[in-house]
Amino acid sequence: MLTKGMRSQYIPTTGTRSFLKWRKPYIQQTVYTLWSYPDLLPAFSTWPPVLQRLAGGADLMLPGVMVPSCGLPQVQQGTLCAITLVGNRAPVAVGVATMSTAEMLAAGMKGKGFTVLHSYTDHLWGFGDKSYPPTIAPLVAEPAELESTDDDDKDEEGREPDSDLSIAPSLQMGIGNLSLQEGDGCAKLMEEEKPGETGSAEMAEDIAEVQPETEDGRTLQERMDELLHQCFFHALKCKVKKSELPLLTSTFLRNHMFSCCPEGQQLDIKKSSYKKLSKFLQYMQQQKIVQVKELNKGVESIVHIDWKHADIKSFVVPEAFSAVSTAPESQCGDGEQLYHAPEIIPLYGVSAKMAPLFQESGHKKGSILSSSDVRNIVISYVKTNELVDETNKNFVKVNPILCDCLLDKWEQDEISKLKWDDLLSRCLEQLQPYHQVTFFGHEPIVRKGNLDPIDITIAQRSSNKKVTIIKNLELYGLDPQLVANTLQQRVQASATINTLPGAKDRVQVQIQGNQINHLAKLLLDEYQLHRKYIQGLEKAPKLSRKK
Known part of the structure; x- marks a missing residue:
């Protein structure tokens, strides 16, 4: 088992090449091994969203550790520990405790708790069969079971509860002969443990048969x-x-x-x-x-x-x-x-500078208008104040209010007339941008600013490999997980979802290779989104012509 002194010598920290330098079999404590032996190491549980950060190289902080009712496992600083997700005993990461359990509790469960050495989806996991974590039900001890452990001094799997999760010598010998390639050895050891598992299942069934009835008369x-x-x-x-x-x-x-x-x-x-x-x-x-x-x-x-x-x-x-x-x-x-593409309408808010122009129509600062409303209000203002040029009706005379609202300082002494199109475009530019999004089955949502487009970029990774990154799918009512799954099946490439940097509640989809052509077909043809709401389609690779 890894000790504190061994980590710097054998635990890889800079890519996959250092894996090849390992000369001793210390890679047994991978998630693959722990899925077969979930109780091999002391286990601490965290929440599913934390897994993305662990896979990205982050350490596990104590606020992210779930404290069960039965208490945390007793470990010392430097102890090798497994990290699981709430509701599933299958470890998803391996780390070293930065402090003892007593110190964790004394610190109020604040600060860094574990230095993560290896996690599900990292390079070491990639050396295996790249399988997903199994579902291993949590061991939830009932009050009656807790009382029985005091008498029997053993848990349902036959281990001493106060043994600090120590490993039996026979199991240590079996683990020493395991490696990522020796699946037969794992299967053999698992077969040897089946009788004990069967006995535990039968015990659970016996307990279930005598369960007391609840308030509604059901067990x-x-x-x-x-x-x-x-x-x-x-x-x-x-x-x-x-x-x-x-x-x-x-x-x-x-x-x-x-x-x-x-x-x-x-x-x-x-x-x-x-x-x-x-x-x-x-x-x-x-x-x-x-x-x-x-x-x-x-x-x-x-x-x-x-x-x-x-x-x-x-x-x-x-x-x-x-x-x-x-x-x-x-x-x-x-x-x-x-999927129903949302209805998107640009809106405009009356700013302090433009308030005098819209005052006559009864709109104050902060009023939100559509482009057609702005056009009608401006036309009405021009006609009411008789600002249409008599010699050329395509021009509008600039009065003091229009001058202050629409012209820059250097233009005020030079421009006395504006074309209708120029007048309206200047009005829209001086107003504050808003937008209204209406999703299928929902009331319209009005937000300040312009709606960010779906952003598609190509990034370069190690070994000159390219990945396609898609952002802002949620703004258009698209499920990033569904988009990732659809692309993964169509192009047969790995797709992941990561937290969007700088946005806690947003994610981005990342898929191997330049997949913009497939993505364009999905967004434009199937989801019926307008091209103006998608940014980056011009980076698609040119399709080679077949001779």
């Missing part, structure tokens, strides 16, 4: 079954899109079903009668609602969904979600979300 297992079905059908009806298929079952649970769980409730499949997600999906496959296949060894994916199934059609979205589920999009029969 906890019955209520969890109902919540599981609700989240499943809600996800199929409102979250999953046809373009996402095939969809990893673990991703379906993590990204779709968990988000459909009502506030104040927690979905825990282990507390249901199904115990495992695979068993639940197998039942739904028997009902011909979904079709699940093992596309990769040991990894199951949902490959087909029957959105016309009576159970999906008859499902009613809970009231708490109904406003969100039907928000900017309508849904067709096969579950594919239909």
